[in-house]
Amino acid sequence: MLSSKSGVNNKRLHKGLISTLLDLVYPPVCFNCGQEGEWLCQQCLAQIKPLNDRCLICRRSKTQQQGICRRCRLETGIDRVVVVGRFRGVLREAIHRLKYEDERCLSPILAGAMVRRIKQENIEFNYIVPIPLHYRRERQRGYNQSFLLAWEICSHLRLKLLNILTKVKKTSNQADLDKIGRRSNVTKSFRSRVKFRKSNSRVCIVDDVLTTGATVKEAARVLRRAGAKRIYVLAIAA
């Protein structure tokens, strides 16, 4: 027991040491402006404007800083939706690099931006739940980007990470489907491994990008059934 625990710590230490050494050899450079120091610099992040005017789920109705309209709130059981910005330009590029080009070094920077947004919105919760990948896709990629983000956010906010959703159905890429196809594509695609017993369990779902809202809607439905009282959604972009 003890040896396996110290094994994990050693592994972490090694990983930390290796990335520090790599940073010395190849100092981080902002992919957007080329400035040395970080893989995505704070100046480039500061230029991203928050999205508050429209519902981030249906994209139609206007909202008052909730990120979700009344109708979607009633329909989905999601209380608030918070994103860093629109899915274009620097955020689009960052998400692409994080997901498809193995640039995991971007996850702490993006998670930092997500934490700043959630603090601005004054939302408090006790658990963070990442959107899972199907195990085959995760094995292919080697990691789940939403888990990486959730892990970083948890260490910032000192909260508990609950990796409790499992993807039970392999789904197609949401972007390739029409509206009806998207909904049936994700229906019954998740399962929660635990039930919430605490009466005040407030859960924040973490996703990379809200393309259609269908994925987080389905995750919210499952978490509600598992007993979560309040549900928030936090993503990089929408």
Ligand SMILES: [Zn+2]
């Ligand atoms: Zn920059």
Ligand SMILES: [Zn+2]
């Ligand atoms: Zn809406």
